[in-house]
Amino acid sequence: MASASRSLRLAGRFTAVPRPFALRTATASVSQRAAFTVSARRFKLGVVRETEVPVTVYNPDSKGAPGSSPEHFTISAQPSRPVEPVVEEVEEVQPLSDEVYAQMPRTLQKMSVKGKVIIITGGARGLGNNMARACAEAGAKAIAIFDANQELGDESAAELHQKSGLPVSFFKVDVRDGSAINAAVQNVVDLYGAPDVLVNSAGIADSNIKAENYDHQMFRRLIDINLTGSFLMSQSVGRAMMAAGKPGSIILVASMSGSIVNYPQEQSCYNASKAGVIQFGKSLAAEWAKHGIRVNCISPGYMDTALNRVPALDAQKKIWTERTPQDRLGAVDDLNGLCVFLASDASGYMTGSNVIIDGGYTLY
Ligand SMILES: NC(=O)c1ccc[n+]([C@@H]2O[C@H](COP(=O)([O-])OP(=O)(O)OC[C@H]3O[C@@H](n4cnc5c(N)ncnc54)[C@H](O)[C@@H]3O)[C@@H](O)[C@H]2O)c1
Incomplete structure (x- = not known):
């Protein structure tokens, strides 16, 4: 964008x-x-x-x-x-050149995503967009952004391509739409080869809704995007990896809300959806280890993204910050390092993990 x-x-x-x-x-x-x-x-x-x-x-x-x-x-x-x-x-987005890569020590080479084809959902903005940039800088061969927002998705793909010089594509895909996902993943395979990495960051949040008042259609919609979307994306990308006989890494963006109950806002549906993502990720990790596909979750705490930049949350943000030992919300690029690590071969023995990045919030 x-x-x-x-x-x-x-x-x-x-x-x-x-x-x-x-x-x-x-x-x-x-x-x-x-x-x-x-x-x-x-x-x-x-x-x-x-x-x-x-x-x-x-x-x-x-x-x-x-x-x-x-x-x-x-x-x-x-x-x-x-x-x-x-x-x-x-x-700037500075892609990792062949010359620089060749000079890197073996440990750092392993921590890169050199030559990998990476699909990122929710990459039009926010945390997904920042992780896409990080992957571009860490050596990705090509990046495909899947997002439901046509305008932002187009802009972000154009910008990432222009700044990095890498092949970047945008697919307007709703992560609830299995057929559209399958068609888009097949297109990625045709364009760049089978994906090596999926970063599933697409998600929505409803908060400050008491369970007794929660509209059941809203509840279903959120579960459908956050949880079923994680399943549909993982299934489609996993099948493409298996068909190509390629090992791969799937990174599901869950939330600390999958492990704790947030305070003071009531958001039972979001919390349940993210707990589901974490347990789904663990189950998939166990099932797909035999295919060489690793599955891990990133669970952020409160991050300073558009998702939280709504006036209704201003007072609560003060409470969130006070309860965070690092005394701040996470920056939009605070997940980048972990994302690249989980996508890279350096995390080759890591699967089924749920890594919390929350400035210490869940310590109390
Ligand atoms: N921001 C936080 O504090 C925070 C904390 C913990 C976890 N998370 C999780 O991180 C992820 C990214 O959050 P963010 O803050 O960057 O949010 P964001 O709203 O800035 O970005 C989310 C992106 O997902 C896309 N998206 C939404 N619904 C979609 C759908 N049905 N199909 C395809 N794309 C869809 C949006 O268009 C948007 O580009 C989410 O899964 C969120 O639950 C965020």
Whole structure:
């Protein structure tokens, strides 16, 4: 879409020091002190609150060889004011070139989706659109967007093609329409070859409807889109993978609402639909492992997408944010890394998982 943009949130960091290294250093000094204590009580009393943590960093020299002299410095351990995240508009989509891929270490090559044909439902906007861009940057051979919104779908496919130079197609498909899905998947096979990956992000949400007032037709419609749609898409793409004798990865976008009950809004139908998606994904993973097809779910928490940008939710969004340890809603590109990982061969032994990405919301 013309106005589509990704926001890259760079979490504020108080130092350029690799965090695990700093943690290791701090841990080591605590355990050295513990070795000189004689009782648990004495140990407790003896804890030294460091104001500065000494750090030693070993860097390669300018030619990339292991450097000889380590760098020593200290970092402040005083609580600092939280740094406001920097929000940067990122318009470019930079596809992974053959030259760059060839130079990547094996581990990173495995974490790419180099040469893969990827179908993404709900890719016209929101989380699906951002995951489509991420797949383009991570090496996809071709991307097919399936979405019920003709105008946005056309715009987003044109934009992704123009920015990445990759083959991108848009299919106006309602994920409730089995025949249309089958025809579209066959067309993808004809155009680019059998799909390697399905990302099923199409979905709708109804919230703030009490169960006692829920219109049964609305209930059926939501289940039909979120759950039956996940089934119809997976069946069609799975059959194409099996017919081609190709291993594949199916990624179903569920929700944390499939595992917890949201507060304060009542949304029994949405929650039930996503719980269904998670259990469907697990069942499919077990059934299709023998075909080399992996099935995993991504379960986002509250994300800052159009789905939630409705004035009626403003007051509730404050409550959602307060209950999220990271103190923010998820950014529209916060699922990208996991999506690429699950699509890639790096997650080859992972199937039937449900990965929650929620800024910590479900911890409480
Ligand atoms: N935004 C959140 O807070 C959040 C949280 C958890 C899970 N999710 C899930 O993530 C997925 C994407 O959400 P989003 O926030 O990007 O939503 P969105 O509304 O921005 O995008 C959803 C896309 O799906 C398409 N779509 C809807 N119904 C369809 C149908 N019947 N057939 C084909 N396409 C259809 C829409 O046209 C739209 O392009 C959904 O499954 C949603 O339930 C979202």
